[in-house]
Amino acid sequence: MNSGIRTYHEVDELPSDLPDQMAAQDERVSARLASVARVVAVMSGKGGVGKSLVSALLATAMARRGRRVGLIDADLNGPSVPRLLGIEPGALVEGPDGLDPPSSPAGVRVMSMGLLLEPERALAWREPADAGFVWRGAQERGALREFLADVAWGELDVLLVDLPPGTQRLAELHALVPRLAGILTITIPSAASRDSVTRSLDMAVTRGVRLLGVIENMSGVVCDACGTRVALHAGDAGEALAESFDVPLLARLPFDPELGAAADGGRLEPWVAGAGPAAEALGRVAERL
Amino acid sequence: MKFLCLECDRQMAFDERAVPGDGTMAAVFKCPECGRKTAMLANPMETQLVSSLGVKVGGRTVPDANFEGIRSGVATGSDEAFEPPAASPGAVRWSVEAVERLGLVPSFVRGMVKKIYTDYAKERGIEEMTPAVMDRARTDLGLEGM
Numbered sequence: 001m002n003s004g005i006r007t008y009h010e011v012d013e014l015p016s017d018l019p020d021q022m023a024a025q026d027e028r029v030s031a032r033l034a035s036v037a038r039v040v041a042v043m044s045g046k047g048g049v050g051k052s053l054v055s056a057l058l059a060t061a062m063a064r065r066g067r068r069v070g071l072i073d074a075d076l077n078g079p080s081v082p083r084l085l086g087i088e089p090g091a092l093v094e095g096p097d098g099l100d101p102p103s104s105p106a107g108v109r110v111m112s113m114g115l116l117l118e119p120e121r122a123l124a125w126r127e128p129a130d131a132g133f134v135w136r137g138a139q140e141r142g143a144l145r146e147f148l149a150d151v152a153w154g155e156l157d158v159l160l161v162d163l164p165p166g167t168q169r170l171a172e173l174h175a176l177v178p179r180l181a182g183i184l185t186i187t188i189p190s191a192a193s194r195d196s197v198t199r200s201l202d203m204a205v206t207r208g209v210r211l212l213g214v215i216e217n218m219s220g221v222v223c224d225a226c227g228t229r230v231a232l233h234a235g236d237a238g239e240a241l242a243e244s245f246d247v248p249l250l251a252r253l254p255f256d257p258e259l260g261a262a263a264d265g266g267r268l269e270p271w272v273a274g275a276g277p278a279a280e281a282l283g284r285v286a287e288r289l
Numbered sequence: 290m291k292f293l294c295l296e297c298d299r300q301m302a303f304d305e306r307a308v309p310g311d312g313t314m315a316a317v318f319k320c321p322e323c324g325r326k327t328a329m330l331a332n333p334m335e336t337q338l339v340s341s342l343g344v345k346v347g348g349r350t351v352p353d354a355n356f357e358g359i360r361s362g363v364a365t366g367s368d369e370a371f372e373p374p375a376a377s378p379g380a381v382r383w384s385v386e387a388v389e390r391l392g393l394v395p396s397f398v399r400g401m402v403k404k405i406y407t408d409y410a411k412e413r414g415i416e417e418m419t420p421a422v423m424d425r426a427r428t429d430l431g432l433e434g435m
Contacts (some may be wrong), residue, residue, distance in 0.1 A: 138341040
């Protein structure tokens with residue numbers, strides 16, 4: 001039926017401003033990241049494999065080697081990076097060029113939802129009750145965009161982005177940062193982890209994101225007395241993933257009870273500087289990055 | 290979304306934004322030919338959808354503030370998360386009544402809101418912020434809920 005009314009695309013005297021506003025948001029991200037040499041995502045499809053800890057360790061190891069490093073804690077609902085890096089929540093200062101990010105003792109510049117929330121409160125958005133599922137994805141993407149665009153990151157050699165479990169946040173990050181240098185994948189040795197991480201890597205490959213390598217965490221425990229490595233999990237997910245996706249297995253980090261205490265106390269730097277097998281393996285990854 | 294005046298076959302232009310109450314956001318459009326006005330009424334859910342994208346219907350009237358979406362969207366933000374903006378030389382004076390009214394704004398977003406009002410006054414050569422100036426700013430800038 002022809003009503004005689006022009007179509008949406010035929011009516012173009014006054015183009016909508018909303019796409020322009022969204023394009024301006026993306027341009028703001030690009031402008032901010034112009035002073036960042038590389039943006040690297042740290043991800044895993046599996047929860048509880050130590051993504052945040054490995055991210056914090058790598059950032060610290062690189063900072064100790066003189067690199068200028070930033071770390072975005074993109075796990076908005078379970079932020080842990082500030083504690084791992086010994087950063088106490090405090091008032092963010094509005095500098096002339098954006099919000100000044102707090103730094104860890106090693107000099108890692110950090111932004112995290114953990115710095116913004118009330119203590120012990122979950123992230124909750126202002127939204128009509130029980131209807132937030134409709135737009136929560138947009139709000140979380142917006143928060144990630146603001147972490148990228150509104151923080152005065154300054155000149156950085158590497159900006160690590162610690163992603164939450166799952167694949168959605170990688171898609172959001174890649175849409176915001178098309179020149180993403182690549183992703184580091186964290187797994188534990190188990191078959192369950194291999195399955196989850198395989199799906200995530202498949203999504204990354206489909207999007208055309210470069211895979212930088214795999215780090216296998218909790219890869220056994222090394223006996224202090226004899227140096228023998230004892231398995232904690234059955235499986236060889238690190239090797240299997242590296243082979244399947246033709247990427248290097250960058251490190252197998254053995255479990256280290258001392259690291260747990262260092263992480264809880266926000267004292268990663270002495271551990272990173274130590275001579276344990278996990279610290280040495282991590283140092284080699286930091287050199288390669 | 291566009292509005293077409295069927296009488297004139299002209300696209301209606303955005304005219305003003307209003308917040309009539311109960312979470313409704315009204316965007317008024319006007320025909321450039323005959324002057325006929327029509328209001329698009331968005332319910333709170335629709336308003337939230339636009340807000341979550343970080344865009345403004347009718348175009349932005351103030352530049353993005355840093356973390357604007359986080360500050361206005363997060364309900365469990367810490368009152369101490371952001372340092373209050375320091376007064377600068379030649380700063381706009383805030384009347385007692387204006388300060389009281391600003392105090393009603395959640396502290397997580399207060400600094401950002403204060404900066405928006407202050408910039409508004411500075412740009413117009415207004416030396417003192419009063420509730421009346423705040424009302425004008427809300428109308429001119431489309432600051433729903435601020």
